[in-house]
Amino acid sequence: MSAHRALFLVPGEGPYLLSHSVGCLPRAARARLDDDMLTPWAELGSDGWGNWLGVIDRFRGAASGLLGVEPEEICPQPTVSSALFNLLSGLKREPGRDVLLASAHAFSSLVFAMERLQRLGYRLELLPEDVDPGDPQSWIDAIDERVAAVVPMHVHSNSGVISPIVEIATAARRHGVFSIVDAAQSVGILPVTPRAWGVDAVLGTSVKWLCGGPGAPFLWIRRELVAEIEPIDVGWFSHENPFAFDVRDFRYAGDARRFWGGTPTIAPFSLATTGIETIASIGVDAALEWNRTLIAHLEVAADCRFDMTRQGGTLCLTAEDIEGLATALGDAGCRFDRRGDVVRASFHVWNSIEDAELVGGILRDFPARQIGADRPDQRKPLGRAA
Structure with a gap:
């Protein structure tokens, strides 16, 4: 059994393999929520x-x-996609620089947000599906003086790539492009180091590997750039002094709080803080x-090998008999999910060697191939979304 399992309330009797979707609730979270949110509400x-x-x-x-x-x-955010929209809406526009660049493998919610920004004069361009993100x-060739912002996912949710x-941040700086990383599928399982990366902003969420529950995303913005960005979606907590209450005098907060907005939610950030602190400990x-x-124990049991050198924490698998694989995993009590013909399964700190061996034994009977392990040998041209 994992040495850290006791720190979490793990649902079900079988292996819980859904850290890439919703991390398990830390045992300390309920008491912390009561102290942070409910008791002050009841008493004050x-x-x-x-x-x-x-x-x-x-938080x-x-x-x-x-x-x-x-x-x-750091600024708390209601969703990752709204954080992206708010950030991009506040960038200073430069003539001839109107492209928002991402991959067709990006999470759909972020692409939807960038598509709406075409109403503000931007154009969305996507590296095509057959281009390895x-x-x-592939990124270096696509980044040039037409690009206003580039938005790569640190880890891709459907492949783990x-x-x-x-390299993206270096190319972006060379061409004066704003760089924003979606770290939703990586923060809590991979090092997320904005300063070392050299990027301008990072979007993240507490719901997955950080075990903080839904409703507590965050935006990191490099402090040297804060004063240059004036988001459109503001509220009284975006104000330099939220309690000034002068409707004729709006002044952006001097730090990342300018991206905050209206009256904040509290409970999600209490839960998320407990999750972050638990994972950090x-x-x-x-x-x-x-x-x-x-994963190494799974490989031995399955008599196979997976290349994790450029992968996040999730195994994204397909198989000739994908229905049989999914059924066998479900019958064994495994908690996992599917995206079409892709089975996704993640091991976190509450999982045990026995969990890995159980999954590996099933994979021995239903041989699976790792999505994202086969890289295209040749680069493809940049695709454009209308």
Whole structure:
């Protein structure tokens, strides 16, 4: 059994393999929610805001500690896609620079948000489906002076492929392009190091590997750039002084809080802080090492090998008999999910060697191929979305 399983409430009796979707609830979260949100509400009513805003401060501190950045560079967000929209809407426009660049393998919600920004004069361009988003040259060839912002996923949700973030950021700086990384599928299982990467912004969420529940995404923005960006979607907590209450005097907050908006939610960020602190106490490096250890045990049981050198924490698998594989996993009590013909399964800190061997035994009977392991040998031309 994993040494860390006792820290979490793990649903079901079989292996829970859905960290890429919803991480398990930390046992400490319920008491923390009561202390942070419910008790002040019951005992103080409206005067509980002092306590509640302290929850946001702790969330910013926990998230910044995980990323190795400053709390002032972190802003809570309602969703990852709304964070992206808000950030891009505030960029200063330059004549002739109107392209938003992403991959067709990006998470659909982000692409939908970028499509709507065409109403503000942007054009969306996507690296086509047959272009490997893990190939640095594909991004380098696509980034030029027409591009306003590039938005790679750190880890792709349908394949587990890692984008070459450092190479993308280097190309972006060379051409004066704003770089934004979607780290939703990586933060909590892979190192997310914005400063070392050299990117301008990072979007993340607490619901997956950070075990923080839904409703608590975050935006990191490089502090040197904050004053240059004026988001459209603002509210009183985007104000330099939220309690000024002068409707004729809006002044953007001097730090990342300018992306905050209206009256904030509190409960999700209490839960998320507990999740982040729990994972941080274990260590992201330790979580990744355990993930790879369990995959190695799975490989022995399955008599196969998976290439994890450019992969996140999720095994994205297909098989000749995908229905048989899914049925066998379900019959064994495994909690996993499917995206079409792709079975996704993730090992986290609560999973055990027995879990890995169980899954590996099933894969021996239903041989599976790893999605994203076969890279195209030749680069394809850039595709454009209308």
